[in-house]
Amino acid sequence: MCNLYHVSPKGDLTTYFRALPAQGFMEAPVGPFGGGVFLRRSGGELVGTVGQWGLIRPGQPGRIDYLPAKPGPDGKARKPRPRSTNNARIEGIESKPTFKAAWKAGQRCLVPAHWYQEPNWETGRNVWWQLRRADGLPWALAGLWSEWIDSQTGEVVPNFTLITCNCDSHPLLARLHKPDPTLPADAQDKRSLIHIEPEHWAQWLEGSEDEARALIQPPPLAMFDLADAQRTDQLLASQRATG
Secondary structure, three states, X not given: OOOOXXXXXXXXXXXXXXXXXXXXXXXXXXOOOXXXXXXXXXXXXXXXXXXXXXXXXOOOOOOOOEOOOOEOOOOOEOOOOEOOOOEEEOOOOOOOOOOHHHHHOOOEEEEEEEEEEEEEOOOOOXXXXXXXXXXXXXXXXXXXXXXXXXXOOOOEEEEEEEEEEEOOOOOOHHHEOOOOOOOOHHHOOOEEEOEOOHHHHHHHHXXXXXXXXXXXXXXXXXXXXXXXXXHHHHHHHHHHHHO
């Protein structure tokens, strides 16, 4: 599950994606419910839109859906936590209340990213990895977009989510996220974002549901810059040498 990524530079939007620039574009890291850029097809062109990273369920009264507050150990109610909608599991996406309308309508998008961040726990503590492409090009991450209308102000709020798939067998991505010690390695349900290559953009954005699903897979190992993985390997080797 990705909770931080860095928007691709504006130059990548115009040269790599050949997209019309997004009004209000900012080249910066983006966290859940922050403002990021997504690309969709309009009039035969890719058009950039700045929107909230976190899909808003249709009919939801506010931009953020809060989970019911539960009492803590002292019996006092905790503050309600936002429901995480910045990532959408591909499994069951067609039936989840937040995502099903956008999926059924084929509102698929590309999210341009310079890097995205995931945690590695192999050393016994969290070491953040910034996942970049080995060739320096931007990621074109598979997502869904929607528009939500504020009933009080009438404001139209674009919003989007990133789709994830299982990556338990991936040689790099399976190393990420804190493992569940009660489960075997092939049942951890580690998650990966999905990268769409340029020759498949039309298939993802305008194809049928089956054609879109055919593109759902983790990026191959060769696409990744392995610098953070190599630094972690050095830390692990140092731990073994001093242990």
